[in-house]
Amino acid sequence: MPEYTLRIRRYDPQSGQAAHWDDHKVEMEGHVSVLEAILRVKADTDGSIGIRCSCRAAICGSCGVRVNGKPGLACHTHLEDAAKRQTKSTTDDASVIEVEPMGNMPVIRDLIVDMDAVHWKKIQRVTPWLINKEPIPEREYIVPHENMVDVTQTMACIQCGACVSDCLSMEVDPLFVGPAALAKSYRFVGDPRDAEKFERLKDLSEDEHGIYDCTHCFNCIDACPKGVAPMSQIMRLRRVAGNDEHIEDRNNGYRHEHAFVKNIERNGLLHEADLLPDSYGGKFHPRAVPELLGSLPVAAKAMTRGKMSLSGALLHPHKASPEVKQIFKQVEGEKERYELNLYVVGYEDEEEPPATPAETPTESESA
């Protein structure tokens, strides 16, 4: 039976002692979960290890931890898979599995983080319940099938906090509403029974720590054990807020997106010198003036270094071809946006490769 070294980060903020790592050897099959290994050590060797868990079946979302650098559920991570993910400190010994508490949340003890202080507070922030349209129908409210399918992905969330743990925007801006809560808000924005779709979107667009504070790092997509892809939900919130509800937020989120799209429609390639002023509402907009003045030293330096020229900045060196313009016209002119969600429709099966002569059974073989 393989032997693993479970290296657990121990920390008790009440103790006044610094955090440290404890090594425990466990002999267990590779398919056993990291959680089972922790519970074995806790039962046999050290009962003081702090870990939160319940269902042991990737349903309850209680045992979120970081295993060899990656956030996820301890009960949903096999020892052999964890050991394959080497980190800087485990490269010398392939049997070492480092378990530490999730990031972006304060540690209560050992592997237990304060979900109330961060995760649940942010979930509360997005009004995570349905606000019924009035009048409430006497019988069931029938939701069209396509709407229900549309919000299915966000409903798969089990609130484990793995995405919050590795959110890079939250790392520098702890007030960022964050991936889990924003994905949750799409669950109601996409529900036709909800009375406050616009208000929800307006609120999250105007909040400087809202939907436009996500930096597209994809960490939450890789972290989620349930395929919720929170970042994709945030992009859908932006799409609905900007395109359907035309919410011009004070964070320049909508304006930036709009300016970018128009810039490509006009130029084919991005003309960067226009993008910044247009993202603030245009070169002569009062909002743009301080921003542009603030950018002058950067622009001046870029010019002296030959990164850009004055003529290049003012004149447009390239124009979109009629074919590119036609694509914009045609796709943007469609009555409804065509969105393909692979979580819902799945991937087509790979086509069977045609049998090569060598693989075709001969008459004598098939007889």
Added chain:
Amino acid sequence: MKVAYWPGCVSRGFTPELHGSMAKVAPLLDLELIELDRASCCGAGVIAEHNQELADTLNARTFALAQQTDGELMMNICATCQGAQSECQERLDANTEYRDHVNQTLRDEGLHYEKGLTNKNFLWLLVEEIGLDTLKAKVQKPLTDLRVGPFYGCYIVRPKERLGIDSENPRDRYLHMVIEALGGTVIDYAGVYKCCGFPIVTMNKKASLTMAGRHLGDAIDAEADCLVVPCPLCHLNLDLQQPAAAKISGRELGMPVLHLPQLVGLALGLSAKELGMNKHIVRPTKVIDWSTSVVASAAA
């Protein structure tokens, strides 16, 4: 090797030294670049955020143009293009009905995207097509004593599954492997796989430049001589905005940031000037102590 070459927008905009250095390095690696000069911006995720089908159609057009050339595959030099295009390609390749719908829009131009294009960033091509042994054999001036911090950014390492990163193709280690193959020393620091902050620079400048400043500071603390990036957008936040990032992080920075083709070019014998390093805000030639390195002559 002949490739359909997509340089992206920024390499021909605010980081012209990237486009220029790739052009200089390509012949040294026996790469023939067929530039896709009719293709449009990949959308950088922003067009997809606005209208997914629009981004998918523009990129399907780029892929179709690449398939019209006699290049063995398509190559890009921008990690953001790689990530945005891989996302669009995933949808296009996954569903025949959707692909047909998109191809319908391209029909008037006589273009058609055939499922299954291979689109590789220069980093992937270096390791998987050219090979590290061939690369090593071409090194004229090994980067001995040059301490290089790899900065992957986001789009070229996540999501892992979409980008085909697994134990057989450890694409999230390729920068490490290339630095070593060129004779340099890999420096580990906290920012290796983090975000440069560029996507939110117009929405939340403080958060954006805090990210950039923190990674640059971490690299300084780890005693790196320079960083290397496969993405020109990372370069904008880490180099062009470095003075502003220094102000926000309240510490002096001065960390040179090299584009991947520049790092390769140095080892293949090109000079810093030929590789356009004089265009950087933090000039590598001023900051790196070239005298202790065998690349010293490159600074001249």
